[in-house]
Amino acid sequence: MYKWLTIMGIVCLGFVVVLLSLGYLLKENEVATTALKEKLDQEKLLNAASKSPSKAVLTFVDNKQKINTVLNEQKQIIGSNLTCISSAQCTTVNTQFESLGCVVPINKIGASLLEKILFKHRSIKDDSHENNVKNVCEGAPLKVSECKQNLCQLVE
Numbered sequence: 001m002y003k004w005l006t007i008m009g010i011v012c013l014g015f016v017v018v019l020l021s022l023g024y025l026l027k028e029n030e031v032a033t034t035a036l037k038e039k040l041d042q043e044k045l046l047n048a049a050s051k052s053p054s055k056a057v058l059t060f061v062d063n064k065q066k067i068n069t070v071l072n073e074q075k076q077i078i079g080s081n082l083t084c085i086s087s088a089q090c091t092t093v094n095t096q097f098e099s100l101g102c103v104v105p106i107n108k109i110g111a112s113l114l115e116k117i118l119f120k121h122r123s124i125k126d127d128s129h130e131n132n133v134k135n136v137c138e139g140a141p142l143k144v145s146e147c148k149q150n151l152c153q154l155v156e
Contacts, residue, residue: 071100073117082105091145
């Protein structure tokens with residue numbers, strides 16, 4: 001009986017030693033990683049400060065890129081969410097972009113997806129107002145849409 005107890009005690013003691021050593025190694029690795037990360041962040045800041053273009057050009061390019069991204073996302077959502085079964089599923093949405101047609105018919109799922117995108121990229125609208133860019137689609141009347149041949153369409 002004592003033989004098995006001593007064997008179990010030695011195994012448990014060995015297990016505890018292995019766990020403690022692994023914990024120590026993890027702690028040391030975390031300290032080294034944190035120091036390296038801080039050093040890399042400082043180098044990035046120094047490199048960015050020496051190579052940064054003027055802020056006005058950067059903001060203009062970034063805003064144009066954001067607008068193109070939003071347009072592409074909206075085109076994809078509109079194209080894939082035109083199907084319907086009944087007119088109750090169809091609604092109209094103001095896309096805020098004249099190239100998309102301002103007011104477009106779409107099903108309810110697509111409308112909610114478009115609202116998520118517009119909410120996510122709401123800073124574009126704020127930037128255009130700051131730069132005195134007139135929104136052509138602002139105040140466009142929402143038309144009625146209905147389901148014809150299993151597609152949401154505007155009613156004339």
